[in-house]
Amino acid sequence: MNNPFDRLPQVPSFTLTSTAAAPGQAFADAQMSGAFGVPGGQDVSPDLTWSGAPESTKSYAVTVYDPDAPTQSGFWHWAVANIPAAVTSLPAGAGDDTGSGLPEGAFQLRNDAGLARFVGAAPPAGHGEHRYFITVHALDVEDIGVPVEGTPAYLGFTIASHILARATVVATAEITG
Template identity: 40%
Template sequence: MKIYKILIASIILMVSISAYSFELTSSDIKQGEDLSNIFEFNGFGCNGDNISPMLAWKNIPEGTKYFAITLYDPDAPSGSGWWHWQVINIPKNILYFARGTGNSDQTKIPNGAMQMRNDYGIYGFGGACPPIGDTKHRYQFTVYALPEKLDMAKDSSAALVGFMLNANAIASSTIEALYQRD
């Protein structure tokens, strides 16, 4: 009986470890550190380069068929945060987005993936743009491992896309960077 308890505990531990090993990395952004101006939006009073950062993910959970990437600012003074970027249905063989992949010209997004409309109203990356004088905002870059393709209309609201990602993800991993305009 004792051996079965040890075996069950080992299986639970392996499942727990594999669920937490999915990892988002970047050479452009770091956990808890400030974003560079190149990742600032160009518009709405901001004058950055509006370039999406390099992102890579590893330790893919079993059952993953697709990925999604989001950038969300929970500190935006909108009452509901601000969705800066959402890319869904990234094929499972894609494990890396080079810097600039999210640009709105759509030429660098992998075949089959879709950039959804962000809260700026564009289909692509929309960089940081907190109000002048606000405290530092948190910018959450998240990759999701998905078991199936998301069947979403291109004009779905960002909130609906966020809901579907959270409802269907096998796992996710986030890097939270900071940004402030003086």
């Protein structure tokens, strides 16, 4: 199975936890996509708490990516840049339409649905289980220099040479039928 980090530089890891996204466990309805018509889906970004990042961390970026989407490039569900180094958590729902739960200076990029917010899981019915890589990237710069109109892929390209460490939880989703 494809791992989105296989072709990136190896970096140390740190700890990431979430009450909404347990490793290898299915997302709850709150993290499924009502915007894409999943019954009960609420498009609520998961709560995230991290610890153990390098002391030299100057900012964080958060990404949520589905490499199993039936596209040639996967599907970016959420991307947040310029989270200050003093921040070590985001509340559930931080990725709403206004980014109300994001710290000052941080901003959301448009995901692959064209929305600057979190969009929940919506794997096609019968396509099998999808993996959602929820990742906090510890960076060596305060401002990654990606414009707000940039894409998550552009953010990923830009942060690749600035990642000190990364913490990832892989949640799943599947719609049968």
